[in-house]
Amino acid sequence: MLKIDIVSVQPGMFGGFLSESMVGRAVRKGTCEINIVDLRDFAHDKRRSVDDRPYGGGPGMLMTCPPWFEAVETLTGAPAGLPPEGTRVIMTSPAGRRFTQRDAEELSECGHIVFMCGHYEGFDARIDTIATDKFSIGDFVMTGGELAAAAMTDSVVRLLPGVLGGGPAATSDESFNREGLLEAPQYTHPAEFRGMKVPEVLLGGDHRRVDAWRKSQSRRITSETRPDMLA
Numbered sequence: 001m002l003k004i005d006i007v008s009v010q011p012g013m014f015g016g017f018l019s020e021s022m023v024g025r026a027v028r029k030g031t032c033e034i035n036i037v038d039l040r041d042f043a044h045d046k047r048r049s050v051d052d053r054p055y056g057g058g059p060g061m062l063m064t065c066p067p068w069f070e071a072v073e074t075l076t077g078a079p080a081g082l083p084p085e086g087t088r089v090i091m092t093s094p095a096g097r098r099f100t101q102r103d104a105e106e107l108s109e110c111g112h113i114v115f116m117c118g119h120y121e122g123f124d125a126r127i128d129t130i131a132t133d134k135f136s137i138g139d140f141v142m143t144g145g146e147l148a149a150a151a152m153t154d155s156v157v158r159l160l161p162g163v164l165g166g167g168p169a170a171t172s173d174e175s176f177n178r179e180g181l182l183e184a185p186q187y188t189h190p191a192e193f194r195g196m197k198v199p200e201v202l203l204g205g206d207h208r209r210v211d212a213w214r215k216s217q218s219r220r221i222t223s224e225t226r227p228d229m230l231a
């Protein structure tokens with residue numbers, strides 16, 4: 001069973017995420033275990049502080065090394081920087097490598113993931129040494145890593161067997177699949193709505209024609225909206 005620990009200074013942010021979502025259902029079914037860990041539990045002063053001013057000056061505060069090293073060592077049960085096999089320690093950062101569906105697939109096959117949610121101006125650079133990966137979820141800056149960790153968790157958990165209805169096709173016949181294309185347009189009832197008709201080919205029941213149409217639409221949409229994916 002996949003175990004996910006999300007370390008944060010704002011553990012309250014995950015309430016709705018865990019109770020309302022597909023992820024919450026997967027936890028309740030016992031498909032995965034998700035623990036929200038308060039980084040401040042690893043602070044040692046009365047104020048439970050986890051940040052300090054940056055050397056060399058500059059705006060804001062940085063997250064300090066000691067609580068992060070202790071948290072990751074405690075959660076992985078191994079010295080910082082040497083996680084056991086099958087464990088990934090993921091730092092969230094706008095300066096990380098862009099997270100992709102391939103990463104989600106890879107993570108869905110490991111046994112334990114620890115997500116590190118940054119805050120303030122980010123992490124002391126030495127904290128990088130305890131992460132196995134540093135991921136960004138896009139070219140924009142958020143105030144904290146919680147939404148990034150939630151987004152990555154969602155994309156990983158939905159790939160676990162039995163989480164989505166519809167069997168393996170539910171996750172293989174969609175955008176960023178093995179063919180590297182975006183999904184073709186989809187339609188449901190009614191066959192005509194306010195003058196907009198469902199393409200004829202989808203109504204006929206000829207699966208070979210439907211497949212060919214979907215492939216050509218996938219290529220068209222990908223070249224229109226994400227030409228970089230075809231390059």
Ligand SMILES: C[S@@+](CC[C@H](N)C(=O)[O-])C[C@H]1O[C@@H](n2cnc3c(N)ncnc32)[C@H](O)[C@@H]1O
Binds near residue numbers: 116
């Ligand atoms: C205000 S940001 C720090 C930004 C940092 N000073 C920089 O310029 O790269 C605070 C935290 O939010 C999280 N974060 C913000 N944007 C993110 C993104 N696009 N992807 C992943 N995490 C992000 C990270 O954990 C980061 O440490």
